[in-house]
Amino acid sequence: ALRGSFTSKAQKSSHRSQYHLNLQASYKVAILGAAGGIGQPLALLIKMSPLVSALHLYDIANVKGVAADLSHCNTPSQVLDFTGASELADSLKGVNVVVIPAGVPRKPGMTRDDLFNINANIVKTLVEAVADNCPDAFIHIISNPVNSTVPIAAEVLKQKGVYNPKKLFGVSTLDVVRANTFVAQKKNLKLIDVDVPVVGGHAGITILPLLSKTKPSVSFSDEEVQELTAKIQNAGTEVVEAKAGAGSATLSMAYAAARFVESSLRALDGDADVYECSYVQSDLTELPFFASRVKLGRNGVEAIISSDLQGLTGYEQKALEALKPELKASIDKGIAFAQKQP
Numbered sequence: 001a002l003r004g005s006f007t008s009k010a011q012k013s014s015h016r017s018q019y020h021l022n023l024q025a026s027y028k029v030a031i032l033g034a035a036g037g038i039g040q041p042l043a044l045l046i047k048m049s050p051l052v053s054a055l056h057l058y059d060i061a062n063v064k065g066v067a068a069d070l071s072h073c074n075t076p077s078q079v080l081d082f083t084g085a086s087e088l089a090d091s092l093k094g095v096n097v098v099v100i101p102a103g104v105p106r107k108p109g110m111t112r113d114d115l116f117n118i119n120a121n122i123v124k125t126l127v128e129a130v131a132d133n134c135p136d137a138f139i140h141i142i143s144n145p146v147n148s149t150v151p152i153a154a155e156v157l158k159q160k161g162v163y164n165p166k167k168l169f170g171v172s173t174l175d176v177v178r179a180n181t182f183v184a185q186k187k188n189l190k191l192i193d194v195d196v197p198v199v200g201g202h203a204g205i206t207i208l209p210l211l212s213k214t215k216p217s218v219s220f221s222d223e224e225v226q227e228l229t230a231k232i233q234n235a236g237t238e239v240v241e242a243k244a245g246a247g248s249a250t251l252s253m254a255y256a257a258a259r260f261v262e263s264s265l266r267a268l269d270g271d272a273d274v275y276e277c278s279y280v281q282s283d284l285t286e287l288p289f290f291a292s293r294v295k296l297g298r299n300g301v302e303a304i305i306s307s308d309l310q311g312l313t314g315y316e317q318k319a320l321e322a323l324k325p326e327l328k329a330s331i332d333k334g335i336a337f338a339q340k341q342p
């Protein structure tokens with residue numbers, strides 16, 4: 001059921017025959033921060049996946065009720081709950097994909113970087129446990145500021161001697177989901193057909209939608225490019241303001257994260273045609289981490305797609321250069337934090 005809503009038409013037709021034969025519930029997924037605004041709807045969406053055999057829900061509070069509730073859905077996966085630091089290790093044993101939305105969300109007036117002081121420590125602690133208990137898992141980092149929390153996770157994994165850059169992902173799928181929605185609306189396109197690569201990072205001007213690379217091919221006026229780019233970059237803040245103190249995007253984020261989990265599971269399952277944008281260790285630019293389209297396979301990132309950065313428009317080229325100092329500062333801040341820890 002889930003596949004239909006997450007997979008584009010082009011993706012579907014190319015792997016339909018080989019894929020539908022081996023649908024089997026066999027993967028274990030853990031959500032760390034599972035009782036939160038993102039965690040709960042994300043758990044529900046993952047519970048619907050036919051590829052999942054076990055869903056491990058971890059949080060520091062309130063997770064028992066979420067798990068009891070969810071466990072009554074008659075879909076294949078078994079739901080298990082884990083509460084507090086003493087149960088963290090058990091929540092991670094044997095897990096194939098770990099999703100981390102633990103941490104505080106923004107309130108109006110805050111930047112994502114304002115969350116750094118609290119969320120950096122949370123991500124560090126959780127990734128240490130991942131390193132100790134399921135170092136081979138795909139790790140999906142949602143906690144903000146993603147531009148810094150992913151470099152923190154990489155440093156922690158390095159310190160533990162288990163860093164595999166192919167399996168560490170910053171979840172930037174929501175930027176693609178938004179870009180696809182806004183472009184389809186603006187240009188009256190069928191949503192299912194639209195795919196806009198979004199590169200760079202996940203905050204403000206570091207979010208760079210490459211509208212010139214939109215599929216299907218579509219032309220935009222300069223005004224449309226400026227308006228759409230700003231709308232996509234500002235979409236998180238729009239939700240923060242609309243929620244007026246009650247948090248940031250949770251439902252669209254859960255949808256986006258579930259799409260990224262489903263893509264990861266399809267890749268693990270041997271589907272040879274899985275592409276997503278993600279913020280990963282990258283040699284596409286001089287920055288050590290950069291979001292772009294990547295090809296996913298059984299071992300994680302199989303290839304970083306460089307073609308999207310070729311033949312950029314003047315506007316995109318300028319925006320790319322403009323985002324680099326901010327993204328670099330966020331990466332450096334994350335690395336410095338992780339390296340100064342005892």
Ligand code: NAD
Nearest residue numbers: 033035036037038059060101102103104105142143144253
């Ligand atoms: P929330 O406050 O509703 O939920 C966070 C959950 O994390 C809570 O249940 C809390 O108990 C839990 N938690 C806190 N510390 C923990 C720890 N040490 N271990 C385990 N769980 C812990 O927040 P939310 O709306 O779900 O947002 C979570 C994070 O996701 C925020 O940092 C937010 O900025 C980020 N976010 C990222 C994106 C993205 O595109 N990457 C989109 C939306 C939100």
Ligand code: LMR
Nearest residue numbers: 106112144236237248249
């Ligand atoms: C988003 O893009 O919605 C998230 O990063 C949450 C936020 O703080 O905007």
